[in-house]
Amino acid sequence: MARRWLAGLLVLMAAGSVYVSGTVLERRAAARERSNQLLYLPNGRHLKVASLGQATVLADMIYIWAIQYYSEYERADRFRYVEHVFGEVITELDPHYVDAYWLGALILIVEAGELERGLALLDQGFAANPDKWILPYLAGWECWLAGQPGRAADYFDAAAATPGAPPTVRRMRAGMVSRAGDLETALALWNEILEDPGSDPTSRAIAERKVLDLRVQTDLRELRAAIERFRFENSRFPGSLEELQKRGYIRGVPRHPDDRDYDYDPRSGKVSAPEGRVLGESA
Amino acid sequence: MSARPDRVRRRAPGIASAVLAIALNTFREAVRDRVLYLLLAFALILIGVSRLLSLLTVGSEEKIIKDVGLAAISIFGVLTAVFVGVSLVFKEIERRTVYTLLANPVRRWQFVSGKFAGLLAVLSLNVVLMFLGLAIILAIRGESTWALLPAVLLILVELGIITAFALLFSSLTNPILAAVWTFAVYVAGHLSWSLKLLKGKVPEGLSQWLCDLLYWLLPHLEHLNVKAEVVHGQPISLGSVGLAVLYGTSYALAVLVLACVAFERKDFN
Numbered sequence: 027m028a029r030r031w032l033a034g035l036l037v038l039m040a041a042g043s044v045y046v047s048g049t050v051l052e053r054r055a056a057a058r059e060r061s062n063q064l065l066y067l068p069n070g071r072h073l074k075v076a077s078l079g080q081a082t083v084l085a086d087m088i089y090i091w092a093i094q095y096y097s098e099y100e101r102a103d104r105f106r107y108v109e110h111v112f113g114e115v116i117t118e119l120d121p122h123y124v125d126a127y128w129l130g131a132l133i134l135i136v137e138a139g140e141l142e143r144g145l146a147l148l149d150q151g152f153a154a155n156p157d158k159w160i161l162p163y164l165a166g167w168e169c170w171l172a173g174q175p176g177r178a179a180d181y182f183d184a185a186a187a188t189p190g191a192p193p194t195v196r197r198m199r200a201g202m203v204s205r206a207g208d209l210e211t212a213l214a215l216w217n218e219i220l221e222d223p224g225s226d227p228t229s230r231a232i233a234e235r236k237v238l239d240l241r242v243q244t245d246l247r248e249l250r251a252a253i254e255r256f257r258f259e260n261s262r263f264p265g266s267l268e269e270l271q272k273r274g275y276i277r278g279v280p281r282h283p284d285d286r287d288y289d290y291d292p293r294s295g296k297v298s299a300p301e302g303r304v305l306g307e308s309a
Numbered sequence: 310m311s312a313r314p315d316r317v318r319r320r321a322p323g324i325a326s327a328v329l330a331i332a333l334n335t336f337r338e339a340v341r342d343r344v345l346y347l348l349l350a351f352a353l354i355l356i357g358v359s360r361l362l363s364l365l366t367v368g369s370e371e372k373i374i375k376d377v378g379l380a381a382i383s384i385f386g387v388l389t390a391v392f393v394g395v396s397l398v399f400k401e402i403e404r405r406t407v408y409t410l411l412a413n414p415v416r417r418w419q420f421v422s423g424k425f426a427g428l429l430a431v432l433s434l435n436v437v438l439m440f441l442g443l444a445i446i447l448a449i450r451g452e453s454t455w456a457l458l459p460a461v462l463l464i465l466v467e468l469g470i471i472t473a474f475a476l477l478f479s480s481l482t483n484p485i486l487a488a489v490w491t492f493a494v495y496v497a498g499h500l501s502w503s504l505k506l507l508k509g510k511v512p513e514g515l516s517q518w519l520c521d522l523l524y525w526l527l528p529h530l531e532h533l534n535v536k537a538e539v540v541h542g543q544p545i546s547l548g549s550v551g552l553a554v555l556y557g558t559s560y561a562l563a564v565l566v567l568a569c570v571a572f573e574r575k576d577f578n
Contacts, residue, residue: 078499079534083380086373090365122541125368 067111070118077119085120089129092116096133105138113147117154124158127151135168144168152184159188163195166202175205193219193229200233204240209247213240238283242299245280249288249297252276263295327415331423332430339393339431348392349435352385356442371452375540378443379460382436383536386468387495390432394475395487397424398572418569425476425565432468436461456539459550463533466557470528471495473564480571498530528560 067088068076077084092111096104112130117123127147135144145165152161166181182199185191196219204212219225220233249267252275256264264270267279267290282288286300339345359377363370398421401407410420440461444454474494478487501524508520532553538545 075500075503078496079383079531079536080380082372082537082540083376086362086366086369086376089369090362090373093365093367120537122537122543123369123372125372129367 067107067115070115073115074119081119082123085116085123085126088116088119089123089126093129105134105140108134108138109143109147113150117151121154124151124155124160127161128164131164131168135172141168141172157188157190159185159191159195161185162188163191163198166198170202170205175202176208178202179206179208193226197229197232200236204236209240209244213237213244216240241283245282245288246297246299248276249280249290253295253297257295263292265292266290267297327419328423328426331410331415331420332426335397335424335427336430339397339428340434342393345389345393345431345435348385348389349438352381352435352439353442355381355385356439356446360446371447371450372540374443374446374450374452375457376536378439378446379457379464379536379540382439382443382461383464383467385439386432386436386464387471389435390428390468390471391475391488391491391495393431394428394472395479395484395491397428398476398479399484399487417573417575421476421480421569421572422565425472425568428472428476429469432472433465436465436468456542458539459545460534460536460539463535463550463553463557466554466561467530467533469561470498470530470557470564473561473568477564477568477571480568480575494528495530498528499534501527501529502531529556533557 073084073088074081088111095111096108098104108130112126112133116126120126127150131144131147131151133144134140134147138144145168148161148165148168152158152165155161162181162184166178166185169175169178169181179199179202182195182202186195186199196215200212200215200219203215216233216236219229220237225233249270252270253264256270256273256275264273264275267276267288270276271279280288282300284300288297289300290297356378359374359381362377363373366373398407401410407420411417440454440457443457447454471491471494475487475491478490481487482490504520504524504527508517508524511517511520533556535545535550535553537543
C-alpha cells in the first residue's frame with residue numbers, strides 16, 4: 027500500500043515538475059522565437075535538396091506558417107524578410123506557387139506600402155510562370171491604385187499578351203492607356219477589341235461605347251488645342267469652329283458621333299459635346 | 310525438335326502457379342500485418358487533415374490538398390515497402406517455413422519473385438485506397454483527380470524499385486540493416502542528380518570515375534517525380550510518362566534479378 031502511495035506521489039511530483047519547467051521553457055522559447063524565428067529558416071535551395079521529392083508539400087507548410095507569421099501585426103520587423111520567405115524559400119521549393127508571389131506582393135504593397143518591392147516579387151513570379159496572366163494583371167491593378175496608369179497599362183499589356191487571359195484584361199489595358207492620357211493608342215486598342223471577331227458580346231458592347239467616347243475626347247482635345255493656338259496668335263477666340271478650318275488650324279470641323287455639331291461659345295472660347303449627350307464631357 | 314516446345318508448355322504453368330501461389334500467400338500475410346493497417350490509417354488521416362490545413366491558408370486550398378495527399382501516398386507507400394518488404398524473407402527464415410517451401414518443387418527465384426509480386430499487389434491496393442481517399446476529398450470540393458493519375462502511377466513504379474531493394478537487402482542481411490540500406494537507397498535515389506555536381510568538384514581520376522559509377526548505378530527517383538507538374542496542371546507528355554515507367558520497371562526488374570541471385574546463393578545453415 028505504502029509503495030503505491032509512494033509511486034503515486036512520485037508520479038505527481040514528476041508531473042508537477044514537468045509542468046513548471048515546461049511552462050518556463052515554453053515562455054523563454056516564445057520570446058526567443060519572436061525575435062529570431064526567421065533566422066532559422068533555411069534557404070529554399072537547401073530545403074529542396076533535403077525534401078527528397080516532397081518539395082511542393084514543404085512549400086505548402088512554409089506558406090501556411092508564413093501566413094500565420096505575417097498575421098501577427100505587432101511584429102516590429104514584420105516586412106523585413108518578406109522577399110526571402112516568399113520569393114526565395116517558398117518559391118524556390120515550388121517555383122509555380124502563384125499564390126505565394128501574389129500574397130508576398132500583397133503584404134509588401136498593401137501593408138508595408140512598398141510598391142517597388144511588391145512589383146519585383148510579381149515580376150519574379152511572372153518570369154518563372156510566363157503562362158500566368160494573373161501576375162502582371164495584379165501588378166497592373168496595384169500600379170493603377172498607386173496612381174500610375176501608364177505603368178499599369180504596360181502590365182495589362184503583358185497580361186493581355188498571355189494566352190488564356192480573359193477579355194477583362196484587354197479591356198483593362200485599353201482603359202489604362204486612356205487614363206494615362208494616350209487617347210490615340212487607347213482608341214486603337216478599343217477598336218481592336220471591337221473589330222476582333224473573337225471578342226465576347228460584353229467586351230464588344232463596352233468597346234463600342236468607349237470608341238465613341240474616345241472619339242469625342244480626341245475631337246475636343248484637338249479643337250481646344252487649335253483654339254488655344256488661335257488665341258495665342260490672334261489675341262482673340264475664333265468666331266466659329268469653321269473659322270479654325272478656314273485659317274488652317276484644323277483640317278476639318280469634326281462632328282459628334284451622334285451627327286451633331288459640337289457646342290462652341292466664341293466669347294469664352296469653350297468647346298464641349300452637345301448638351302444632353304451621354305458621350306464626351308457632357309456625360 | 311518437337312520435344313522442346315512440349316517441355317516449355319508443360320513447365321510454364323508450373324512456374325507461373327508457384328510464383329502466383331507465393332504472391333497470394335504473401336498478399337494474405339501482408340494484409341494481416343498490423344503495421345500495414347497502422348500506416349494506411351495514418352496516411353488516410355493525413356489526407357483527411359489536408360482539408361483542415363487548407364483552412365489555414367489564403368488561396369491554394371486545392372493545391373495543398375493535392376500536395377499533402379500525394380506526399381502521403383508516396384511517403385506511407387515507401388514506409389510500407391520498407392518495413393513490410395525487409396521482414397518478408399526474414400520471417401520465413403526465422404519461422405523456418407522457408408525450408409518447407411523450398412523442399413517443394415519451388416525454385417528460390419520463384420520464391421523471391423512471388424514475394425515481390427505479393428508485396429507489390431499490397432502496395433497497389435494501398436495506393437488505390439489512399440488515392441480514393443484523396444479523390445473523395447477533392448470530389449467534395451468539385452475538383453477532378455484524373456490529372457493526378459500520372460503522379461500516382463509513377464509513385465507505384467517508385468515503390469516497385471524500393472520493394473525490389475528491400476528484398477535484395479533482406480536476402481543479404483538482417484531486417485534492421487536491410488531497412489537502413491533501403492532507406493539509404495531511397496535518399497540517394499532522390500539525390501543522385503547531385504553526383505554530377507560533385508563530379509565537377511572532385512579531382513580527375515578515380516574520384517570522378519566513382520561519381521560516374523554511382524550516378525549510373527543508383528536509381529534516379531526524381532525521374533519518377535511529377536507531383537509538382539500534375540498539381541499545377543502543367544502538360545506532361547504521355548511519352549515521358551511511358552519512358553519513366555519503362556525506366557522504373559526495368560530498374561526494379563534488374564534489382565529483383567539481383568535479389569533472386571542473392572537468395573539463390575544464401576546459405577540457410
